[in-house]
Amino acid sequence: MASFPFLQNAVAVHRSRPDPEDSNRSANPTVYAVSCPGRRTLLQGAGAALAGLLAPLAAGTTGDAPLLGFASVPPSSADTVAVPPGYRADVLAAWGDPIGLPGSNPAFRLDAGNSAAEQAAQLGMHHDGMHYFPRAGSDSGLLVLNHEYVDDGLLHTDGIANWSAEKVRKAQAAHGVSVLEIAQREGRWQVVRPSRFARRITARTPIAVAGPAAGHPLMRTAADPTGRRVLGTINNCASGITPWGTYLTCEENFIDYFKPPAALTAHEQRWGLRRGSFSYYRWHAFDERFDAGRHPHEPNRFGWVVEIDPFDPRSTPVKRTALGRAAHEGATVAVARDGRAVVYMGEDARFEYIYKFVSRDPIQPGGAAANATLLDHGTLYVARFDADGTGRWLALRHGDGPLGAAGGFADQGEVLIKARQASDALGATKMDRPEWIAVDADAWVYCSLTHNTKRGDIGEPQVDAANPRADNAMGHIIRWREDDDVGSERFRWQHFVLAGDPANTRPEAVGNVQGDAFACPDGLWVDGRGVLWIQTDISNSAVGRGEFARLGNNAMLAADPRTGDVRRFLVGPRGCEITGITATPDGCSLFVNVQHPGEAPRGRNDPTDPQRHSSWPDQHPTGRPRSATVVIRKLDGGLIGT
Secondary structure, eight states, X not given: OOOOOOXXXXXXXXXXXXXXXXXXXXXXXXXXXXXXXXXXXXXTTTHHHXXXXXXXXXXXXXXXXXXXXXXXXXXXXXXXXBOOTTEEEEEEEETTOBOOOTTOOOOOOTTSOOOHHHHTTBOOSSEEEEEEEEXXXXXXXXXXXXEOOXXXXXXXXXXXXXXXXXXXXXXXXXXXXXXXXXXEETTEEEEOSSOTTOEEEOTTSEEEEESTTTTOGGGOOSSOTTSOXXXXXXXEEEEEEOTTSXXXXXXXXXXXXXXXXXXXXXXXXXXXXXXXXOOSSOGGGXXXXXBTTTOTTGGGGOSOEEEEOTTOTTSOOEEEGGGOOSOBOOOEEEEOTTSEEEEEEEBOSEEEOEEEEEEEEEOOSSHHHHTTTGGGSEEEXXXXXXXXXXXXXEEOOTTSTTOSGGGTOOSHHHHHHTHHHHHHHHTOOOEEOEEEEEEOTTOOEEEEEOOBTTTTOXXXXXXXXXXXXXXXXXXXXXXXXXXXXXXXXXXXXXXXXXXXXXXXXXXXXXXXXXXXXXXXXEEEEEOTTSOEEEEEOOOTTTTTSGGGGGGOSOEXXXXXXXXXXXXXXXXXXXXXXXXXXXXXXXXXXEEEEEESTTOOTTSOOOTTSTTSXXXXXTOXXXXXXXXXXXXXXXXXXXXXXX
């Protein structure tokens, strides 16, 4: 069976010839090349793991054959995972399962009675972005996944009552990233226990700081006067991977962890601290670094993209400040024609921005070691979408235009720490919550804009060309092509779909999407055959109400970008979000995350009735709903989606 490239968020993409007139979809689109510049050179000395990572990039395309060959799954409100006929979905790894640390194998307790120390050896809560790194091709590898946040009502036996230092430590241990070794045994995927690769990176793991903001005065604290070492990574949402074999995890809504000071600076307000608000997690009660009044620089140390080497459990993760500070949703890596790394990033917050980082230097042979500082040098850009369908990448470069001392930016480190203020000053386009970004083989770059019900409100930004709907409850997907190369500073854009009922007339969306309705697009991923996978995150306060009623639980859909055909492939259990997606190189095993099943409409579960909304996946009368990774396979062993 042919191998298909799974590495779709770390691809080399460039036009085979310039085509500035190709601003809209046409019957004969420009042919694009997908390759890895100097792939054989890159592999030299990189070892078997990196060879397995990049080898599928040599695979071909599927021509004009239909991409979608499965029967659409109907909407559902059932407390289960539904997939098409001919497929099966098995739970692989749920919150609280042991990760396989040698000498530590604590089983999950259904009453949530595990200690903080046990949680540190178990899978964290609320799985999100992830990636499969092959060791033996499609038979075994490392699965690396994020844990975005925790629900304290489920995490502790008595919920949020009797708050204590132990509860804070357990919540911090349930955050971060897990590295699992997985393998197929007797026809089923299993976690390998014990494994020398097993690792938990939590909210207390020492992490290095690198790049222009490392050591900056705004990064220094009493506990870290150097400003170069942070304890932990938090609110890890979407992710990315690099061509040199590392994992990128992204810190999103970090500001929710901090108690605000009594008097707020303009900088603190711009980053979401509010007078009279409170820390959602209450960590400051027993870990005072999360009290921004006492430690005003501590919030500046979060909101970064963190690079992890999954194959070296002794390595220190690194916060890459050259990529800018933001409520990062993900970090999708492409490779320019000249070999430089290009990282696309969305900031999941209302009226925030889409970013692109272009490395100064090309990728070098030798894997992670040879590219250990590649992401520390380069240029960060923010996107401006113009009404004529063109766009510009505006450089966040100290000294350019308003980004100097007179504008409140002393140096490049301050520009990056205050990336929102710098983007404001440059006049970038304020977007409707930009989330995941995916790049396809035709060099289209897709970004999901999940929703923004504040668009058009009095005192808020009004509709614009890129964000054309006021009270945008349904969301949309925008896409663009760079002029000539992903390293370019100009692009042409269009709407791929305005989510909602596809039967409605939407002339401003040129994608001509047909098929199953969906709302609130979030996760995006392009597989090796060119299928665009779309995962939804409809708020639990909206599920079953108004326009959303007919859509059922959150789902994952597959789209053929060439024809606009969209089909519902998976529907999740009650109260969940569908997020995180990756596959084996042969395209026959698909991994998907089911996050926060049973989540209450206001986001916290009642610890006295934890099954009020869901008891998935255990379906145990005294159990608790658990986020989990699901592996999907065809019964005949064939390619997913065909």
